[in-house]
């Protein structure tokens with residue numbers, strides 16, 4: 001164990017202080033790494049309070065992340081990405097980050113461009129909700145979404161092109177998807193390059209404002225509320241066991257298709273965002289090609305990760321374990337991208 005800790009401690013694990021940073025940093029520490037949180041000044045006390053970061057680098061704003069880069073290089077840090085990195089620093093800036101980056105950076109383009117994402121998911125043979133190119137095509141209940149990792153903010157529902165134009169305002173960067181009636185299930189996967197295996201880390205469902213508040217209002221008053229989907233938090237979920245083979249099949253197909261569209265493909269944590277209909281079909285409405293915040297509900301490990309690893313294992317810790325094993329086997333290059 002002391003040799004393992006010695007190997008890991010030559011590197012640091014760094015991330016931006018938001019989203020799933022508590023989990024990522026705690027996981028890093030549990031695997032023997034030094035940990036660094038890069039934070040906006042007014043957020044840094046959180047990482048101090050919970051004692052997960054050996055060092056905190058304060059920056060004036062996330063857009064000035066580059067200010068921290070030299071320090072991170074000196075620390076021999078490996079950067080673990082999450083949605084806040086992409087939402088606040090931007091895809092282009094992320095591509096230019098000089099610090100070793102955990103994961104395949106180029107897959108982020110396939111995630112963020114909705115046409116590329118669809119091509120990838122179609123190649124994987126998944127069930128997808130119908131997409132409408134033009135508002136005039138709307139012929140059933142649809143959900144209108146906006147670009148970027150904005151967490152469902154401003155999304156709205158429309159049944160017709162008239163309703164669409166009433167609600168859209170000035171925005172042009174939208175996509176229109178068939179609204180699939182069923183229950184949302186977010187599937188957390190981890191694909192290990194080092195072990196060559198897909199793992200199931202857990203499932204969550206989301207708590208979104210105001211859509212999850214509507215059932216608290218008497219039916220007669222609900223029609224006055226415009227539903228939207230701002231993410232506020234997450235709940236853990238345990239899935240009907242007979243659905244697990246389909247869950248693994250979908251994850252495996254996504255990994256295989258990713259190798260064709262963007263070599264060397266997706267690895268590390270990713271999430272299929274699905275709706276399950278009453279006939280037990282999964283409709284995949286989105287993929288996140290990195291850790292999702294829903295994994296935070298399993299800070300002591302999910303039932304599935306516990307079964308697989310025989311001890312509490314978070315997605316954050318699983319990332320650190322992968323990095324540690326890569327270092328030990330002299331394969332670090334394979335998991336940086």
Ligand code: AMP
Pocket residue numbers: 018019083084087149150151152231232233234292293294
């Ligand atoms: P934040 O740093 O909290 O502003 O989050 C940045 C982005 O990460 C948001 O726009 C969301 O897309 C995503 N995000 C943050 N927290 C969560 C969560 N608990 N569940 C799902 N997505 C989240």
Ligand code: AMP
Pocket residue numbers: 129143145151152155177178179180181184206208229273275285286
């Ligand atoms: P997203 O930002 O893509 O994760 O979506 C935010 C929320 O919108 C999800 O939690 C779902 O509840 C809902 N949603 C997104 N797409 C669909 C869809 N095609 N059908 C039904 N619900 C959806």
